[in-house]
Structure formats: C-alpha cells, structure tokens
Amino acid sequence: MAKKVPLLPLSSEARESLLQAVGSSREPQLAKSLAALLAPTHSVTEAQVTPVLEELVATGDLQKYALGKGKPKYWDRDLQELTRDAVLRAIKESAAPLTAKEVAAKIAPPKVAAANVSAILDAAVAGQLCFAFPSAKATGKPSFWHQDLREIGRQAVLKAAQQAGDPFTANELAGRLQTPVKLSETDVTGILEETVAAGTLHAIPATTAKGKPRYWTHGVLELGCRAMVATINTKGPQTLTNLKKLLKGIGDAQFQQIVDRLREKGSLVAHPPLGTAKQEMLGTRPPSAVPYLQEVGLQLKRIVGLLKGAHVPSDELRRAVVQLLTEAGISFGTSGDTSHLTGSPTAAVAETVDLVGAMKRIEPGAERGALVGARELRRAVRLPKSEFDHAVLELARQGRLSLHRHDYATSLTQEERDELVTDGDGTFYVGMALRPR
C-alpha cells in the first residue's frame, strides 16, 4: 500500500497557479471553485484562497463580480465589455433586426440576461453603433440592427421608382421592393412622401375618387405628353378637340401646356386640313404627301396627256415638270434638306457652344464672311477635339458656314493637323466662314 504524502500549504508560488486557473476559466468562478482547481499537491481551502483573490482584485489583476445575494465570483476579464462585444457581433451577423431576447439567446457563455442585453443595445443605439426599430405591435419589443432600415428602405424605394415606367401607388411599389425586411405600405408611403417633399419624386393625383395617390419620377405634364403621343400612335392623327376628350383628368391649362411642349420638341406635327375637313389634325409624324397630292396628280396626268397629244416632246415635258417642281420648292437631292439634322446631338452641341458667336468674337468681319481659322476658333471654345470637329461639320452640313480645305495637310506636323477640323475621311479644313443667310 502506498504511503500517504502530506499536502503542501499555500505558498507564494501558488499565486501564479491561481492566476493561471482564473485565466483558463471560460467564465467568472467562485473562490471555492478556484481553490479546487489548484494543483492537488496543495491543501487549500476557500478561506485561504479568498484573501489572495481579494489581494489580486486590489492590484487590478482580477475582476470581482458580485452577482445577486450569492458569493462573489472572480475573473481576469471585463465581463461587461465582453458582453457588449458579443451583443454587437450578434446583431451585425444577423440578416435581420433582432430583439434583445433574441440577441441574448445568440450569445455564447457566460449567459447574459435579456435585460442586460437590452441595456447594452440601448447604449449602442445612443452611441450610433446600431439602430433601433419599434415593433409593429403596440406591445411588441423593439428590434435592433447594425444597418439603418429606413435608409435601406428609402434607397430601395427610389431605385424601384426610377425603374417604374408608369406612375405607381405605395402599395404597388412595396410589392416590388427587395429589402432585408419587408416594408409595409405605411413605411413605403412615409418614404415616398418624404421624397416628394424633397422634390425627387412627383405626386400624381389618383385616377379615381377612391383611388390611392400615385407617385412618379416625372410630373403631370410629362404624363400628359406620353399619354397624348400614345393616344395618337394608337388612334392616328386627331383634332385638338378629340385629344382633349381622350385625355381625361387634365385641366385646360395643363392640356395646352402639353400640346405646346410636344410641338416645341417636334413630337407633334400639325397636318394641314385635307379634303373637306376644316380643322388641322395633330400627328406624331409628318403627314403622308400622297393624299395631299392626289388631286394635283390627277390634274397633271390629264394635262400631260393633252400635251402629249399636242406632240410636245417628252424632254420638254420632263424639263418643264422638273422646273415646276423645283420652283415649288422640291429639291431632287437627299442631302439638301438638313432640317432633320437640327435635332441631332451634335446640333445640340453646336447650339450650346454657340460657335457662330465665337466666330464673331474672334473675327469682327466674320458676320460678313471673313475667314476664321480652325485653330483660333478651337482655342476660343475649348471643346474636346472630336466634339468641336463634329459641331463645325454639323454647321457646314446645315449650310450655315462654308469650310475651307487644306489641300496638303500631310505636309503639316501631327500637332498642326490636330488644330484643323477633320471629317475623319482624310479631309482637313483650315478655316470656316459664315454664309450669308
């Protein structure tokens, strides 16, 4: 039988062992538990170890936690800080907002009471480390999340609104939203009203008396313009009276504004009265020439027949007809009519930059046709090269200015060539002059 070895008293070296025991613990421990954790070679009681633990608390090496009426526990870490970190980590890792109870459940030991978690979360909200969202129910608990659900909702609402081709209600939009948390119609309405107030969206009146308000990225006038164009495209050219009837819910003043706007943009073209009709029609494209010329064509056929019968030579007839048409304003070229170009983007650039004005500033004689160097004009308007070249060529195509070629631009340096205007096909223009109007 083995001889019984007497236990050693608590020595100073044992203090180190005590600290190691505390450090290896996953949670605060009672003095009794810590005494038991010491090496079996030591015979230590709770009474012996408590003064040593208190001494370590006094030196700051340990933390003492008095939990309720029970005996205090000891640990070498800040339990409050650890709990706070764990709470914040829990809501950050969550895909949706959580209540304090739900957070407490997710925290690893040591277990923390929901009330403590709630206090930590309130402090975090105050410190703007997370956001609190009241419960939809009156008695419900608030939930917490690291993201601002309202901002997410606002962004989602705006994105959906921009993508909407037509006006929408809050409910319709709520159904289209893709958010971590489903937003209610009320939430969406709130966001929409805020956006309308900020001027980002427009409120559109409901279509019926009982209908809900609608919202859109464009205003009522644009809605009216689109509706008018769509109506004409569906039903064909209409008189103003008919259009007014077809576009319900638009006041007289707004109706007139819509018509004016479409005419200015060239989206609405007046069709001269045809046949017995006395009112002009409004279409979205120029009228077909055929029905208008039908009567003239019949007369021409008749007269040509008469002249042929009178042995008028065909060449003479052709010449006379061509002359007649030319005098009537019909050009036989396709490029002569440049009016269709005025709405092009390059034309817009030319108008915006006011090249003509710049020409007049550079060369006082430009108005009467003095030559303005491409280099000088380019430097004056400071447009990117391609943009400048296109704008100048556009004005030339419109016949507003004549371009003057450089016949042997290859003899110039690249730098010198870059100052000229080029059409991209190897032709370089050294200057330009305004054509008399």
Next chain:
Amino acid sequence: MNPFRSGIVASPWESTVVDVNSIHHEVYEQCLQGIQQVRQTQRSAGLLIHGEAGSGKTHLLRRLRTHLTPSAPSDTDREETLYVWVRLQTSPRMIWRTLRRTLVDDWFRPVRGANSQFQRILFHRFAEIRTAEGDLERWYEFMLENDQPGLKELLDQIADALDLDRNTAVAFEHIAFGRHLRDLRAWLSGDSLPEAALARMDLAQDEGTDEEREDQSRQIVLMLCRLAGNGLPVVISFDQVEALQISPGDRDAVFAFGQVTSTLHDSTSNVLVVSCVQSAFNSILHDHARKSDLDRMSSLGAWTLHPLDRSQSRQLIQARLSQLDAAETETIPTSPGWPLSPAEFDALFAKNAFIPPRKLLSLCAERFEIWLKRSKQDSGDDLTQIAEPEKSAMPTAGDESVTSDTMETFFREKWTADFEQKRAASTPERTEEIVRHGLPMLVRLVAPDVKLVSDDLLPDVSLVFETDCGRTGVSLCTQANMNSLSARLKRLKIQQATGRLKRLVVVRDNRVPMSAGAKKTRQLLDELEEQQAVVMHPTVEALAALDALRDLLSDAKSGDLSWHGGTIAPQSLEDWLVANLAEGLQDLVDDVLGRPGNLGGETISDTRDVEALNTLLATRPLLPLDEAVEVLQRPIEVVTAIAERHPDRFRMLSGPPAILYRAEDMQT
C-alpha cells in the same frame, strides 16, 4: 469641245469666256466699292480675300479687270481705273522690282485695241488742264500731229503740278509722243540698258547695290501711282502670295509682303491693294505678318470666296453648257446638273453643303468626256479621231489636263509644256529674278542640307548658301550697262576680299555680252577671278528649266496645280522633280556649290576668251573662224578649242570657211 475644260484661270488678263455673276458677287461688289471709296476719299486702302484652292480667286480678279477695261474712249467726265496684277513668283527681296516690272508691263499692255493704261493716264492728265471741250482722244491726235510744242507745254505743266522728278517727266513725255517705247518700257521696268540707249532717251540709270535697286523700284512705283493721280485709282492685285515662301516657315516672305502693302497703303493716295491668299495661308499670314501691316492689308475688310452651293453649282454648269453651239446643245440631255447624274450631283453635297468651283468643273469635264465618247460611239464615228486631238493636246499654263491618266503623266506633260514656254519666252532681263527665286528652290530640292542665309555685309551678293564647308555666294552680273556692271564688279571685289565667302560665283548671261570697249569691266572680272571667284554662264535651257521649276512649285504652293479636280501637294511635285530632274539643273547646283567635277575646265584665260568671243559674236552673229582669230588675236587652235569646249554656247560649221556662231542665236 468640252465646255468644262480650263478650270484654272491663269491670269486676269485672259479674256472672259463664261462668267456667272452671282458667284462671288458680294466680294466683287466690295472690290468696286473699294475703288469708289479710294476715289472719293483720296486715300489708299486694302482688301484681303481668302479662298481655298480652286475657289476662283484669279477668276474674280479677271471679272474685276474686265469690268475696269474701258469700253469707250477716255473722256473728261468718265471715271476710269487702272489695273495691275502681280503674281508673286519672286524672291522676297525683289518684291518691289517685280511689282515695278509687272506694273509697267500691265500699263503698256494693249487691251482689246484700246489705248494702253499709260495712255489713259496721259489723257486724264490732259483732261484736267486742257481748256478745249470735245473728244479727248481726237484732240490728242490733233495736237500730236499739228501742235507738238503746245503738247510739250502742257506736259511741262503737268510735270510741274505733280512735282515729277526729271526722269519721270522725260519718260512721261516719251510716252506722250510715242518715242523710244521699247527702251522706255525696259527703263521703266528697271532693266539695265546700254549707255547708248540711255543717251538716246535722255534718261539716267543708277544701279546701286541690291538694296538700293529695290529702293529705286519702290520710288518708281510710288511715282507712277502719283502720276496716275487721284482721279484715276489704281487697283494693284497680289496673287500667289504663298509663292514668296522659299520653304515652309519662311517668315521673311510674309514680312516683306506686309511691308509692301503697308507702303502702298500709306505712301499713295489712289491705290486699292487687293491681296488674294489661300485659306490655308491665313494662319501663316496672321502669325508672321506685323499686326499693323495686316491692318492695312485689310483696311476695307477681309472677305472670303465661298465654295458653291447647289444652286450656284447648277448655274455654273448651265453657263458652261451654254458655250456649246446650237447643234451640240440639241444632243445633250436636259436634266438639271447634267453631265452629272442627279445622284452624283447630290453626293457632292452629302458631307459638306458646298463644293469648290474647280472640283465641280473637273468632275463635269470628266463626265462630259465620257458622254462625248459614248455618243460618238453610238453614232458610229471613229473613236480614235475623237480621242486623238484630246490626248495630243499639250496642256498649257493654267489648263488642267483631264486626259492625263496618271499623275506621273500629268507632271511630265506639264513640265514639257512649261519648259517649252519658258524657253521660248526667255530673255536676259528675267535672268536675275529666275536665279534669285528659282535657285534656292532647286538647292533645297537637290541639296537639302544646304541652308540659304543672308549676309548684310555682302550687299551685292544676292544669294548666300551655307554648308559645313563654308559659304558660297552668288552674284548676278547680267547688266547690259557696262558702267553698272563695272561698278558692281568693283564692289564685289571689295566684298570678296573680306573673306566672308569661301566661294563667290559670278553669274553672267551669254546673251548680254560685254561691249568691245568695256576694258575696265573685263579687267575687273579678271581680278575677281584672281581672287578665286568663279564666273558661270547658265545656258538658256538651264534658265528655262529653272524658271519652269519655280513656276510649277509656285503654282503648287498656291494651290493652282490641279489634277482631276484635286490640288497637288507641293511635296508630290517636289518628289517628282527630284526623281526627274531636268538636264542641266543638277550641273547648275554643282557649279554653284563647287561640287567636284564641275567648272574644272574653265581656267582664267578660258573665261576671258569665252567673254571675248561672246562679245564678238554678239555683234557679228555668223563669223568666219579666220576673222575671229584676227580680231581676238589668239591662235586658231585656241579659238577652235574654246568653241569645242563650250558647245552649249558656241557652234562651228566646219566649212570651208569654218563659221562660228552663238548657240542661243540659232535658237532665237
């Protein structure tokens, strides 16, 4: 006949074939208003006209010149205007001399059987002071035949009133009495004249340094403008200003031109200066000319010749077609824009709303040619007979060849035509201008490493070329007046002694021999040779080739060299000229620059003998060899050797008796 040929107007003095008044009408009107303004304000003015190549600058000047040509006899109350057209194919240092020569040529030019412009000046001056009424020209003829003292008295009154210098007063008198007109024209042009000719005319001629001669020409031009008077405005139109530039970036040329226009503007009271420049030259003009010169050049504004719009294009085509006779007109299609198809016509305006006239005419000429051949083919005519005259037709100056299939062919034909024309028109009076303007161009082509520099301390050395080995100077000594030549040689001796040149080349012209009595001059030439100067006599062929070269290059620089409607770049022409350098031009450069193998045969005694033989044969064009030996007092073997060594100058018929003559005498 192809009515669309001749897309280039070579000179405003060409008669107008067809003109569409609505084209460039606004600029033309400005010219007329400018004349009126000068007449009314009695202050000179300037108009600057821009246009791209082929836009019709010279065409506009022709319209103006045609308008200014009087259609009725000069009369007291009839407003008239004088006209001068200056094509600036010259050296920037000779602008005034070129202007003087051109002005005198134009004012002596008979126009459609009318009086010359000099005579019109005369009539206007008489009209201001004569008391008699009635027909001015008939009165003048009466005075000339019946009252010459009375006429002389009137001329003296005019000279006094205008404060004319003696020479101008005498010259004016010669014009009035129709005396010595050939020599007078040469004198007024600034040509060097023999003492005998000067004595006959009672005129003096001072030939100073290059700068002094330029200044004299300036004074003569200003004096002649003053002679015309405020009642007779003078339109001086400058064309091909671009040709003044010897090389790209040549600032001197633009500067010199600006100075000339400013002087005319400020120092006269009756001149309208019309400067026509290519649009591409606009920025060069603005960059290199002085602002004040530019302001004077365009004191009445800068104007632009716009390319044609669709309507103008149709009008031009129609006007050209109207030249066809009735029978031809009946055969052609009547669609608008023909000979271009409607689609082709439209395509011209697809990218740009406008087209230069020359381009339009060239395209029409090609289409007309095709139609002509097809229609002949359809009617069964012999195509070779149609095509041959077109192909064999030699292009003339200003006529674009639409039959040249390749640019190479075009260049060759153009060169041949130009060279022949220059050779036929070659005169020693033009030698200086040809060499001074053409030689730097030639040297730039064949020896691009050689630089043209200026040296103010060598006022009688017109051209100075600089190479790594040193400087070579060229002095033009082609004066017919031996006193002037002698003075020039004397100054050259001093300048040569300064050692600023490694090589001095004295250029003489065979056609201007030293007179038999010019011993001093001959001696000075010998002394110069002893100072290592080299005397050279370019042949007429070499001078004609140099003249053709500068003419073509000037046309190219000014956008007046066109092939199939497109403007030929100077670089393309330069490349061709280098690859096809005319005979004699490489030798000319080698002789001037003293490159190995050239001028080796001409010793000092050789030059002296060549000059002596040339002088002798100039007075006796066909001279037996024996007589030449006797006059020159040289052995027969020496004289024979000279003739054999210089076949480009002398020829000899073997005989017997052997006859000597000058090569150029046979050509003329």
